[in-house]
Amino acid sequence: MTQPRAAFAQVGSPYYAALAAVFTALVIISNVTATKGVAFGPIITDGGFIVFPLTYVIGDVLSEVYGFKAARRVIFLGFAMNALAALAFWVTVYLPAADFYTDQDHFENVVGAYTQLIVAGLAGFIVGQTINAWVVVRIKERTKERHLWARLIGSTFAGQLGDTVVFCSIAAGAIGITSFSDFAVYTALGWLYKTAVEVIMLPVTYRVIAFIKRREPTYAPSRT
Structure with a gap:
């Protein structure tokens, strides 16, 4: 007997479009806020820590409900x-500044840092989100509707690790990190913090996934 395939919804509903829009907005916001290095005593991070972990929560929802290809479409x-x-x-940097505009140098500095962080963010983003979506779907193919917690936590650990290592390796210079010890703290803290946020958010993720599954007309739960 053939093993039944995991069930996923089609992408034509308003829920998919709304998740894609929020996901994209959070990614852009995170890259802008990440241009500022932040220190809490010896703990070094950047402003992207505020909302970036939420992109992985939405990535989990997309992967669980719509599948790997649909999640990858939103990543792209x-x-x-x-x-x-x-x-x-x-x-905007190269547009002629008005006489009353006195912040050209500051704007250029932010845009320069943002561009480096864009490269770092996009590299880490593609690696991490792809790993995250792939792990969710692969575990679901084995467990079907059972053990959602295993899919969400497993994908978080793997995806955030890939994302954080790639991102921090490129972004450290943009926010002024020059020593290996600061880089190690920056990378380790980023991975632990983002993973912890996703684990703490599990009850919310569960409810969002259940809500969308119930209302997606094309989602039919697979049977074990």
Whole structure:
């Protein structure tokens, strides 16, 4: 007997579009806020820590409900919109400044840091989100509707590790990190913090997934 395939919804509903929009906005916001290095005593991070972990929560929802290809489509959409944001910022840098505008140098500094963080963010983003979506779907193919917690936590550990190592390796210089010890703290803290946020958010993720599954007309739970 053949093993029944995991069930996923089609992408034509308003829920998919809304998740894609929020996901893309969070990615852009995270890259802007990440241009500022932040220190809490010996703990070093950047401003992206505020909302970036939520992109993985939405990535889990997309992967669980719609599957790997649909989640990857949103990942590429976020990539494209980030690139468009960087282009728009650089065009703005080279536009002639009004006589009363005195912050040109500050704006250029932020855009320069943002561009480096865009590269770091996009590289880590594609690696991490792809790993995250792949792990969710692969575990679901084995467990079907059971053990959602295993899919969410397993994908978080793997995806956030890939994302954080790639991102921090490129971004450290943009926010002024020059020593290996600071880099190690920055990377380790980023991975632990983002993973912890996703674990803490599990009850919310569960409810969002259950809500969308109930209302998606094309989602039919697979049977074990």
